[in-house]
Amino acid sequence: MHDIRLIRDNPDLFDRGLARRGLTPQSARLIAIDERRREVIGRLQALQERRNAASKEVGQAKAAKDEARAAALIAEVAQLKQDAPAAEAEQTAIEQELQAALSEIPNIPLDAVPDGPDETANVELHVVGEPRAIHDAKAHYELGEALGLIDFEAAARMSGARFAVLKGQVARLERALASFMLDLHTTEHGYTEIAPPLLVRDEAMFGTAQLPKFKDDQFQTGRGFSNEEFYEAVKIAGAQYRAAHGLDDTQENRYLSERAVISSVGGVDRLWLIPTAEVSLTNLVREQILGEDELPLRVTAGTPCFRAEAGAAGRDTRGLIRQHQFTKVELVSVTTPEKSLEEHERMLGCAEEVLKRLELPFRTITLCTGDMGFSSQKTYDIEVWLPAQNAYREISSCSVCGDFQARRMNARYRPADAKGPRFVHTLNGSGVAVGRALVAVLENYQQDDGSIAVPAALQPYMGGLTVIGRA
CATH class of the missing domain: 3.30.930.10 (Bira Bifunctional Protein; Domain 2)
Structure with missing residues (x-):
């Protein structure tokens, strides 16, 4: 897995490393996802800061017996509280999108490795x-x-x-x-x-990078259901997850969504x-x-x-x-x-x-x-x-x-x-x-x-x- 901070600081170096593996540049796409992630984080932080400030102002308005202002601030706090889950869900979805994208990219070869196609x-x-x-x-x-x-x-x-x-x-x-x-x-x-x-x-398979890219090269086992039943359940639940989180139907997002819902369809008993x-x-x-x-x-x-x-x-x-x-x-x-x-x-x-x-x-x-x-x-x-x-x-x-x-x-x-x-x-x-x-x-x-x-x-x-x- 790559560090997005290093990619952000050295995009050209990262893309040159990928080019040595015969891959197209990826830094611009990854940085764009990261920019969306940082924007949402900033928005959430501003929302939380305003919510905290408005809550304090409610007390001040009540102390000043300004009931109209207190009521308006209470309504604002309620709206901010209502807006937070959607922003948090957006942040989670973007972070998962970034992690999924990073997980599909191979390691960068050392300078001492000879260049060549095969x-x-x-x-x-x-x-x-x-x-x-x-x-x-x-x-x-x-x-x-x-x-x-x-x-x-x-x-x-x-x-x-x-x-x-x-x-x-x-x-x-x-x-x-x-x-x-x-x-x-x-x-x-x-x-x-x-x-x-x-x-x-x-x-464990993700940790050593057999997943997600090399899923088809592996054997799985489980109990209580057939392979066909399991994959059909994952397929349906994954599509629902992607729709709920606004994720495109890419290979990375399909794997991400399947991984997120796997426990709800009996995946807890499935091992590699x-x-x-x-x-x-x-x-x-x-x-x-x-x-x-x-x-x-x-x-x-x-x-x-x-x-x-x-x-x-x-x-x-x-x-x-x-x-x-x-x-x-x-x-x-x-x-x-x-x-x-x-x-x-x-x-x-x-x-x-x-x-x-x-x-x-x-x-x-x-x-x-x-x-x-x-x-x-x-x-x-x-x-x-x-x-x-x-x-x-x-x-x-x-x-x-x-x-x-x-x-x-x-x-x-x-x-x-x-x-x-x-x-x-x-x-x-x-x-x-x-x-x-x-x-x-x-x-x-x-x-x-x-x-x-x-x-x-x-x-x-x-x-x-x-x-x-x-x-």
């Missing part, structure tokens, strides 16, 4: 490890199905496409990967392990399935004021994650690369503004160490302005080598978000040498995606006979097993 402009930082020669490399799904340890058909019968059933030693291998990563991050990298909720409220533990971990500090001595706060979690993949139709339709449900180990840091860039480099090193210990070839790139995420100021992607694709594929993204998420969550800290609280800076990264690490191990450690060698780092988690063969 992934073709990403910049390679370094390559680690040499891919080993594998004759006629098979894809992970071919290997898993041949071993009888990955079953896509059984998953489809119960859940549909983009799900998988892992069996036997491959299921154990996935668990081993998650345990290995969590042990590494907690014992060597200074992260505290968290077992967070997998279901969260609107406010987390698309990543970033949501739960970052929201640990929502609506909190931390002491500076509590920072940096470093937390990690290994959780199932759920994504609708609404924008990924036709991509990676086979295998485990792009699933509706997958496991990921997440890293989140909360720190001071002065330390956030340093923390970003540290987090990248922690994620890279996972792949080094697993002896998987990878490369690290800096994402350009056109390829980085909505909340990010700067993002590093780590891409692991997949022999069957003869290509590097993303296995981790490490992003620094500045105070963008903190403003949405009202997460602050109290500096030791300052009077008032300041917004924290938040960072998140995959440490790493367990499902994709499983893919990388299966493909990079495949043997000529179709078996899978177990990386040395994982053997203690596999009961000493060195090779995975047919079930």
Whole structure:
């Protein structure tokens, strides 16, 4: 979330930042909304001041036995009191309009981020490890199905496409990967392990900016009504809300109105399935004021994650690369503004160490302005080598978000040498995606006979097993 005061003070700078993301200028529109908001606030203040003054004058008129003036002032106070709710409702509507508009605008990239329209402009930082020669490399799904340890058909019968059933030693291998990563991050990298909720409220998803813009990529759950009944109730109530508050039927206002009325249609029982533990971990500090001595706060979690993949139709339709449900180990840091860039480099090193210990070839790139995420100021992607694709594929993204998420969550800290609280800076990264690490191990450690060698780092988690063969 952006600070309207900073936009008002530096409109050209703000619009230049958006232009680097390929977006049109927004400062004039936002400032115009803010001007309306400030005008209404001024009007309310003047109304209240006049009401207070008139109330005092009533007493003075009565003391002077000027009954006519007293009656006129009493009537004026009554009218001012009657006018106040309408002005307050107008203020609330404009403030909500401004918040909705701001919530749709992505973070501004740092100067160090390379400019570019898409992934073709990403910049390679370094390559680690040499891919080993594998004759006629098979894809992970071919290997898993041949071993009888990955079953896509059984998953489809119960859940549909983009799900998988892992069996036997491959299921154990996935668990081993998650345990290995969590042990590494907690014992060597200074992260505290968290077992967070997998279901969260609107406010949590808004805080990390999955809502409102990426609503269609998420899964929801609820009780007592069907999806169709819920959405119809929200649609009707939202339209009524917009009409009552004079809001245009824009995407921002539709989301705003739906959010405002959701509890009245049973939304209190509706929760979102987390698309990543970033949501739960970052929201640990929502609506909190931390002491500076509590920072940096470093937390990690290994959780199932759920994504609708609404924008990924036709991509990676086979295998485990792009699933509706997958496991990921997440890293989140909360720190001071002065330390956030340093923390970003540290987090990248922690994620890279996972792949080094697993002896998987990878490369690290800096994402350009056109390829980085909505909340990010700067993002590093780590891409692991997949022999069957003869290509590097993303296995981790490490992003620094500045105070963008903190403003949405009202997460602050109290500096030791300052009077008032300041917004924290938040960072998140995959440490790493367990499902994709499983893919990388299966493909990079495949043997000529179709078996899978177990990386040395994982053997203690596999009961000493060195090779995975047919079930």
